[in-house]
Amino acid sequence: MFPEAGVLAPAVTAVFTAVLTEGPISRVALARRLGLSSGAVTKAARPLIEMGYLEELAATERTGPGAGRPASPLAIRADRELFVGVKITGDELIGVVCDLRAQVRTSAHRRLPVPDPDQVLTQLGELVDDLLDSHADYRPRTRRLGLAVSGDVDRTTGLVRYSPFLRWRDVPLRERAEKITGLTVTVENDVKALTTAEHWFGEGVGAESFALVTVGAGIGCGLVVGGRLVSGSHGVAGEIGHVGCDPNGPACHCGSRGCVEAIAGTGAIVRQAREATGRPELTLADAVALARAGDPPARAVFARAGDAIGSGIAAVANLVGPARIVVSGEGLSAYDLFEPHIRAGFQRQAFGAAADCPLSIRPLPFEEWARGAATVSIKALVDA
Amino acid sequence: MFPEAGVLAPAVTAVFTAVLTEGPISRVALARRLGLSSGAVTKAARPLIEMGYLEELAATERTGPGAGRPASPLAIRADRELFVGVKITGDELIGVVCDLRAQVRTSAHRRLPVPDPDQVLTQLGELVDDLLDSHADYRPRTRRLGLAVSGDVDRTTGLVRYSPFLRWRDVPLRERAEKITGLTVTVENDVKALTTAEHWFGEGVGAESFALVTVGAGIGCGLVVGGRLVSGSHGVAGEIGHVGCDPNGPACHCGSRGCVEAIAGTGAIVRQAREATGRPELTLADAVALARAGDPPARAVFARAGDAIGSGIAAVANLVGPARIVVSGEGLSAYDLFEPHIRAGFQRQAFGAAADCPLSIRPLPFEEWARGAATVSIKALVDA
The missing domain is CATH 3.30.420.40 (ATPase, nucleotide binding domain)
Known part of the structure; x- marks a missing residue:
């Protein structure tokens, strides 16, 4: 959930998601796209602008017969918040720092000698520190970490029920990762995370x-x-x-x-x-x-x-x-x-x-899995 | 659309559908089920009661500590309106008359020597007449006919684009059937029609x-x-x-x-x-x-x-x-x-x-396909 907001009205979530994935977009187009009145769009956008997640772009001049008021499209302020995403594989951790539009700012890896949960969590803590210390800007702007793991994952509780490649059973990954990193953690199946990234920011x-x-x-x-x-x-x-x-x-x-x-x-x-x-x-x-x-x-x-x-x-x-x-x-x-x-x-x-x-x-660029993990933590902003 | 109503509010559609498929059900349970306030449920139910589609059952007495006001569940008045459903196969027409809960009141068949569209439509008109004349009650209460056909069907326009078993291509079935029967016609693919029936009134x-x-x-x-x-x-x-x-x-x-x-x-x-x-x-x-x-x-x-x-x-x-x-x-x-x-x-x-x-x-009882066709015309009440 957004830090300053209470429970979000559904219209706020819908406006945020549409501007995030399809913006910049005018209020009129948003209203049509979401089946809302333009008043409802304006009301829903206001707290998002106040919190700094959305901004109004300069009005595009419209000329010619039939042109109405110049439109000021709404856009995401992509650098308003940053997110860490990490994919955990059997022999490696792959991590990225992304902005709100899931654009990768930096990435890093760590080899894993053994995918034992204790070792993975220690290495994860160090990797996240490395990522967030790589630029003075990163740590103050980052509150969320998304983790992607192959296998059967309960996203609601953050429990990894069974991951064959990691040989994990019933690892409370979210709880343990929150303790180590101090961030708000989301855990998702890796293929679902990648699908969300592609659906929000890729070909989908x-x-x-x-x-x-x-x-x-x-x-x-x-x-x-x-x-x-x-x-x-x-x-x-x-x-x-x-x-x-x-x-x-x-x-x-x-x-x-x-x-x-x-x-x-x-x-x-x-x-x-x-x-x-x-x-x-x-x-x-x-x-x-x-x-x-x-x-x-x-x-x-x-x-x-x-x-x-x-x-x-x-x-x-x-x-x-x-x-x-x-x-x-x-x-x-x-x-x-x-x-x-x-x-x-x-x-x-x-x-x-x-x-x-x-x-x-097409082949999958190296950090895409980690970017998928970060996308799930971006999605958690509005899912909460 | 309901005859007396204009465009239905989404809450009216939701209340009607929930009472139809899951009723009798109390307003409190409906509100919980649909995520509406109980005021919104009461408001949405009112026109449906006035039009005779819903009724309030006698209050069930609740005793014991903590019991609130006695609840008066809402129920469908199944005989408020009747519907004809016909499945068109390559060698036969199968027809039924159903009530609002898709319970079959009567059924009839016609052999088709050749599935030529002209012949099928003539036979269809006669079959519908037979069905509606079989009881004095039926014709005055029936406004809608659902047709189910195998193959590629455009439900929006009622066009049968391609039906291999009938050897039809681009037959404007809805338009022609409306002309012959005088009823409001819905056309759907037969498997989809059957799925809707099972989802609304069967195991689904x-x-x-x-x-x-x-x-x-x-x-x-x-x-x-x-x-x-x-x-x-x-x-x-x-x-x-x-x-x-x-x-x-x-x-x-x-x-x-x-x-x-x-x-x-x-x-x-x-x-x-x-x-x-x-x-x-x-x-x-x-x-x-x-x-x-x-x-x-x-x-x-x-x-x-x-x-x-x-x-x-x-x-x-x-x-x-x-x-x-x-x-x-x-x-x-x-x-x-x-x-x-x-x-x-x-x-x-x-x-x-x-x-x-x-x-x-399980095997499929004989008239189920036709009942599926009727269900699609029931669904059209609220889809319009």
Whole structure:
């Protein structure tokens, strides 16, 4: 919640969110966009301007017949508050400082020898200190820290119920991170955090529905439907990695067979490349190098993986029909090997007009996960 | 829209919908449920009571310490208005008259020799007349007709863009049906209509998210997320029939291979049963009889089909996480042959807690499709 405000009226939240994600925007356009009267918009904007979150830009001169009063668009004052975001992986912490529009001001990493919760929290405290001490401006303007973790996360309580890559169970991450950093902490699943960032500040801006598919050790998916992140009534949603696409495919760690992740996750690719080449010591980098050099068995492994991802994405398009889909993730550093096969699998399996859904396929810049974590803490400003 | 009201305030729509689907319910419970003040509920209910859509039930006596004023729950007057619903299939019209709570008062059918639009509309006019003339009460109380058609339907304009089973393209069904019947007509895709009926009056009542899967000539799915029917940004949603589940499976009419529908649709089952038994004249009824008599090849065809449906349903649960899923449709007249395999395929492929999603698997009573069509015309009362 904003520091100076009590409980926010829904109109204040709506105006803030719309200006943040779609501004600068005039009061008239805001009123139309939100279905509010222009009086209600003016009233809702006032405390946000007083608190310094919004500002009025200089009026744009409008001339010509039919032009009304010059409009003074409302804009976010992006430097009004800063946010720290940290992604916790099994072997590394990645941290950023962002402004209100999730623009990265600085970033830093720390290697993690072991993802033991005690060690991670000590390192997290040091990383946050490093980030906030890197500029005299940062610490006084920062009150919030967003954390992103893969696995089953209870955002409401900040409890990490289960994170397979970290081997964590029931770690009260928010509570412990608040104690160490003194900041207000938000914890979210990493794919959901990244989806929120893309929905608010990336290709998903303004989309009623939107999907982000992440390709890496796991294959994940964040879904926005009706403008809201889908979280699943039973705590599971977006598990595109476990859509079954080949009953005779490789065994999956989930107990089934031929899941997208069992064919296209990083581990699966290495395993299949070792089998295909007969070289049991092959690494992912070796497999990528072999495939780029034109080795047919290695190329076939990436082709099959891309096809499985495309087929899984088509399931998302056929079932939910998002306005657009972004495919990203650290696995897409081998983008060139995947892309044509993702598109081919998608086109083959997308039904009718579902094939019209635009697909952006691109690698994920290094700090994006941490920026996603920061975005969740920006969102917490208005969610509280 | 209600005949006597102008544009309805959102609170009136919310109160009407909540009492219709969850009533009888006290004003206090309504206020809590809708996040309205009890004054706002009283104000919103007043015109609905005056128009005869709602009534106050006798106060239930509350005794004991802490009991407040006796509560007078609000209830729907189900016989205030009647609705006709008709499902149009390739060879038959199925019609019902329903009350406001979608309870069927009477039903009737007409065989269709050819699904030519002119003939269908003539027959439709006669069927509606038969239905409304079957009781002196019906015609004076009926203003609305809902039509359900498989395929790509534009609900806003009432245009049937493409219906493969009817072989219709761009038929302005609403306009033509209004001319012939004199009623206010709503046109909707049949699976969506059935989903609305189940969400408002069936197992989906009160669910934030919900899925209905229909098994028959096609395999369809209606999805409710965040309380609203998902329609897909590109006009496609719920196409569970074209989730790919076996790259080596049979060719599908969509151009791909191993789609759920290519394995489990009625036509696919007949085709596979003919191949498996070497009897090219086999009908669906023959295949069902053979399988029920224990014939292993025929049983294997239903087992594989059930498994493919279960795997497709798991994709819905893994991606969207509905609170519950109902599986129904005329194909489930062979319920006994499908059910264990649907459950096994679902359990194998559902990821983690997604397997907790309750699955109801049941045959679809004859008039349910038509009742779905009527429900959409009930919904149009408040959607207008």
